[in-house]
Structures are given as C-alpha cells and as structure tokens.
Amino acid sequence: MSQDSRRHICFLTGTLNAMAGAERMTATIANALADLGHRVTILSLWDAASRFPLHPRVHHEALFAQRPSFKRAYFATVAGIRRHCTAHRIDVLVQVDTMLELFVLPATLGLGLHHIAWEHCHFDEDLGKPARKVARRLAAQFCRQVVVLTERDRRRWREALRPRSEVVCLPNPLPFPIPAEPAPRMQKTVLAMGRLVPAKGFDVLLRAWQKVAQAEPEWQLVIHGEGEERPALTALIGQLQLQDRASLPGICQDPAQAYGHASIFCLSSRYEGFGLVLIEAMAFGLPIISTDCETGPRELLTPGQDALVVAADDADALAKALLTVIRQPELASRLGAGGRDKASQFTLERLALQWDALVKAPG
Known part of the structure; x- marks a missing residue:
C-alpha cells in the first residue's frame, strides 16, 4: 500500500476484555486493516487486556484500569480520547458503539478527523439507555459514515433520522476461513x-x-x-x-x-x-x-x-x-x-x- 493511501485508524471501544460479538469484531477488523498496511490503534475506555488475539502492528491501550463512573469521569474521558487522537496522529476514528458519540463529538472538535460510527444494535433497540437515541441523532449528523449490519437497519436510519452521514451496510465477517469440508454431522x-x-x-x-x-x-x-x-x-x-x-x-x-x-x-x-x-x-x-x-x-x-x-x-x-x-x-x-x-x-x-x-x- 502506498504511503499516501495508508491511514492512522483508531477503534474506540468500551473494552476488549469481554467475550461478546462487538468486541470480537473490533479485534477482527482492526487486525485485517493492520494486515492491509494501515496503522491501527484500539483505545478501550477501560481495561488494557483483550480476550481476542491482536495483530502485532495493532497498538492497544486503555484510558482507565477499571470501568469508572462515566458521569464522574466524563471530562477525563473526553480529554483522554482527544489526547490519544493527537498523540497517534489519528486520521480515522471508528467508534464501536453509537453511544460513544457523546464523548467523541466534544473530544474531536476542530481535529478534522474522518469519523465513523459502527452500530451493532438494531435501530429499534436502545438496550435500556434512552441516551442512545440522542447519540444516534448526533452520529447521523456529525459522522462521515454510519456503519450498520443489515439493509433493514440502513433503511430505518435513513427513514427515521434523515442523516447527513452516509449510512453504509457492512455485515460482520466470518472470523475464520470457510472450512475446506463441512462438519461430518455424525454426532447426535x-x-x-x-x-x-x-x-x-x-x-x-x-x-x-x-x-x-x-x-x-x-x-x-x-x-x-x-x-x-x-x-x-x-x-x-x-x-x-x-x-x-x-x-x-x-x-x-x-x-x-x-x-x-x-x-x-x-x-x-x-x-x-x-x-x-x-x-x-x-x-x-x-x-x-x-x-x-x-x-x-x-x-x-x-x-x-x-x-x-x-x-x-x-x-x-x-x-x-x-x-x-x-x-x-x-x-x-x-x-x-x-x-x-x-x-x-x-x-x-x-x-x-x-x-x-x-x-x-x-x-
């Protein structure tokens, strides 16, 4: 990859130290982009450990050792995200949850970043957090792209929010190569x-x-x-x-x-x-x-x-x-x-x- 097409990419996530789908996909896509020659960091809000293997060229760090109260640590979190983006000269910031927009918007003011929100929930589910609806509205206006997992969700975002952002459907990939042979299916x-x-x-x-x-x-x-x-x-x-x-x-x-x-x-x-x-x-x-x-x-x-x-x-x-x-x-x-x-x-x-x-x- 030529120097001028290589990007400094940061994936911002809650934690990688949890066995869950969004965390696994963060590691999978970060590794794949590092493999293609990009410079990739993952910034976890808490806990520098990862449940998933990371490419040797993926740099992972955390803002806090344990999960803080984000109401109390709001300004420290915003400042930490901004510090990471300037220290690593980040070009592209991918937030792995639309809720993170509430931190990212103030943290990146004036930095001119290419800003992507990656939505892992379907549009009509707020997982018990009413603030998610507010965060989605902000993401729809201020991100360059919003990545959703299904075409149905792409339609819902466009109908409900009339976003300025481009809404892109990118499904999650298989985290392993397709096996050469199917399972024998001999066991009951x-x-x-x-x-x-x-x-x-x-x-x-x-x-x-x-x-x-x-x-x-x-x-x-x-x-x-x-x-x-x-x-x-x-x-x-x-x-x-x-x-x-x-x-x-x-x-x-x-x-x-x-x-x-x-x-x-x-x-x-x-x-x-x-x-x-x-x-x-x-x-x-x-x-x-x-x-x-x-x-x-x-x-x-x-x-x-x-x-x-x-x-x-x-x-x-x-x-x-x-x-x-x-x-x-x-x-x-x-x-x-x-x-x-x-x-x-x-x-x-x-x-x-x-x-x-x-x-x-x-x-």
Missing part, C-alpha cells in the same frame, strides 16, 4: 452458542428440548456461553430433568471443534443485532433452526433454503422444527449445503476490502 448433538442472558432465549430452548429429549432420547443439547443467566438455566435443567440431555460447558475456546462435533445449530434469541453465530454454523454446513427475531436472522436466513424459522418465545414451535430436522436427514443436508453457499458472502477478505475502501474514502 444440537449446538447453541451465545451469552447466557435473557435476550438469547435459552430458557425457551430448554423448554423445547424437554419435548425433543422425550421423543429422541439419544440426542444431546450443548449450549456454549457464559453470563448472568447461568444459575437460572442450571436450575431449569434440573427442574425439567434434563441433566443427562443438556449441558452448559461455558465459553467455547475452540469454535471449530464445537461446530465440527454438532449436527444441527439452533438460535433461540428474542433479539439479535446480527447473529454472527449463524454465519459460522453455515460455514460448517450445519442446518439452522432459528427464531424470526430482529434483525440479523430475518435478513441472513432464507426459510426452507438454509434454515427452518419459527416465532420467538415459542417453545412448541422450536421443538417441532428441531424434530423435523432430526427426523429428515435429506432436509438437514439440503439446509446445510444452502447455508455453506451463503457463508461465502461473508469472508473476512471480502469485508476487509470494503472496510479498506471506507477508511480511504475522500471527505
């Missing part, structure tokens, strides 16, 4: 993966699994992830007498092994920003059963072609779909093959080049 295992939080609907999945386990007792459910719902889900497994049929083995350290040992993937979410696990499972050729929740599943899946899709919060419908795929191997194979075709649209190489064009776009 249904895999689910995600944080153990109410949004993921694992309580609904366990109620559905009680019906599946009665009808197909040789099958096992494995739910990978960690979070606040672990005690409640463990209690529910006991209450439904699924101790020998369902397990919660914690965070998945080796996704390739988890997908490779499964025969079906199930997403039971009440809400999803994107649903990267769906693309991962498709890359391994696993048939998908998913809820029809906003926004990712609705856009990523083609019912009957690469997935069976049911209403959210409906344990009976979920059980019925699981049993359909378990009992119809030809359907399972067809859905798995359809998913593998679709996963090829989400390779990191493809998305990295789109990000590269974005950060080099003239003002």
Whole structure:
C-alpha cells in the first residue's frame, strides 16, 4: 500500500476484555486493516487486556484500569480520547458503539478527523439507555459514515433520522476461513452458542428440548456461553430433568471443534443485532433452526433454503422444527449445503476490502 493511501485508524471501544460479538469484531477488523498496511490503534475506555488475539502492528491501550463512573469521569474521558487522537496522529476514528458519540463529538472538535460510527444494535433497540437515541441523532449528523449490519437497519436510519452521514451496510465477517469440508454431522448433538442472558432465549430452548429429549432420547443439547443467566438455566435443567440431555460447558475456546462435533445449530434469541453465530454454523454446513427475531436472522436466513424459522418465545414451535430436522436427514443436508453457499458472502477478505475502501474514502 502506498504511503499516501495508508491511514492512522483508531477503534474506540468500551473494552476488549469481554467475550461478546462487538468486541470480537473490533479485534477482527482492526487486525485485517493492520494486515492491509494501515496503522491501527484500539483505545478501550477501560481495561488494557483483550480476550481476542491482536495483530502485532495493532497498538492497544486503555484510558482507565477499571470501568469508572462515566458521569464522574466524563471530562477525563473526553480529554483522554482527544489526547490519544493527537498523540497517534489519528486520521480515522471508528467508534464501536453509537453511544460513544457523546464523548467523541466534544473530544474531536476542530481535529478534522474522518469519523465513523459502527452500530451493532438494531435501530429499534436502545438496550435500556434512552441516551442512545440522542447519540444516534448526533452520529447521523456529525459522522462521515454510519456503519450498520443489515439493509433493514440502513433503511430505518435513513427513514427515521434523515442523516447527513452516509449510512453504509457492512455485515460482520466470518472470523475464520470457510472450512475446506463441512462438519461430518455424525454426532447426535444440537449446538447453541451465545451469552447466557435473557435476550438469547435459552430458557425457551430448554423448554423445547424437554419435548425433543422425550421423543429422541439419544440426542444431546450443548449450549456454549457464559453470563448472568447461568444459575437460572442450571436450575431449569434440573427442574425439567434434563441433566443427562443438556449441558452448559461455558465459553467455547475452540469454535471449530464445537461446530465440527454438532449436527444441527439452533438460535433461540428474542433479539439479535446480527447473529454472527449463524454465519459460522453455515460455514460448517450445519442446518439452522432459528427464531424470526430482529434483525440479523430475518435478513441472513432464507426459510426452507438454509434454515427452518419459527416465532420467538415459542417453545412448541422450536421443538417441532428441531424434530423435523432430526427426523429428515435429506432436509438437514439440503439446509446445510444452502447455508455453506451463503457463508461465502461473508469472508473476512471480502469485508476487509470494503472496510479498506471506507477508511480511504475522500471527505
């Protein structure tokens, strides 16, 4: 890459020391842009540790050792972001949450930065923070681009906010290359993966699994992830007498092994920003059963072609779909093959080049 097309890019995020989708994508895209020759820093608001490996040329630092009260530390945070941008001569600032606009706008006044907001929530979800709506309005007026994950969200931003910013749809990429071979699907295992939080609907999945386990007792459910719902889900497994049929083995350290040992993937979410696990499972050729929740599943899946899709919060419908795929191997194979075709649209190489064009776009 020529010197004049290389950018100094900063990704501003809350923390990288959390096993979650936005954090994982920050590391993935930062690494890919460093690989393409850009100079990349990641500024975490707190905690200089990262759960995800970083490219040797990605510099990571944090403003605070632990999460502060941002009401009390507001001015220190704004000053810290500005200091980082001037010290590293940042050209492009990518904020990994539209909420960060409340810090970034005052922090970058007069610096002339190319400013990108990267939205990981869908537009109609504020995650309990009314200030998110204000931050989105500011991002829509003051950022050069707002990056959203789905076309539906791109439409919502444009209809609702009439932004001066360009709203760009860039889906999350697969964080690993498409496997040369699909999973063998020899084991009678249904895999689910995600944080153990109410949004993921694992309580609904366990109620559905009680019906599946009665009808197909040789099958096992494995739910990978960690979070606040672990005690409640463990209690529910006991209450439904699924101790020998369902397990919660914690965070998945080796996704390739988890997908490779499964025969079906199930997403039971009440809400999803994107649903990267769906693309991962498709890359391994696993048939998908998913809820029809906003926004990712609705856009990523083609019912009957690469997935069976049911209403959210409906344990009976979920059980019925699981049993359909378990009992119809030809359907399972067809859905798995359809998913593998679709996963090829989400390779990191493809998305990295789109990000590269974005950060080099003239003002």
